[in-house]
Amino acid sequence: MDDDFETRRRLIGQRKSIDDSIRGWADVLALWRLCREAKCMRAHACCGEPRRCFRAHVPLLPESLQVWFDTISAAQQDGASFDEAIEDTLGTIAEDALQRWHIAIAMSDLAARSVTSEDTSNHV
Ligand SMILES: [Zn+2]
DSSP states (O other): OOHHHHHHHHHHHHHHHHHHHHHHHHHHTTGGGGOOOHHHHHHTSOOSOHHHHHHHHGGGSOHHHHHHHHHHHHHHHTTOOHHHHHHHHTTSHHHHHHHHHHHHHHHHHHHHHHHHHHHHOSOO
8 A cells, every 4th residue: 555545545535524514514504405406305415516516505595694604614714613613603693594594494395385285185
């Protein structure tokens, strides 16, 4: 096993863990909701290439959520872990923005479901 191989293996490992944390962010932000990939929609999670998906969908989030995103980024830049960064948002307008976003998604799912059941059955 030469040094090159070791370096490459380490870089791939790093890349993978960055991809995993990007996927974690994407899931917290429910970016799958904005994705047009059928498999992401079905899985309620990002199933594609996480970086590409993240870059494409973050700008589509409501403006209030950009605050959440900025708060997390700032905390992480200060050396906080992902969990610590999330904790930093608790009780702030950033947490409120994220909650509203998840409520909006839940409402939209509910509305879609009631339209479907009206179409297919006579009783609710
Ligand atoms: Zn996707």
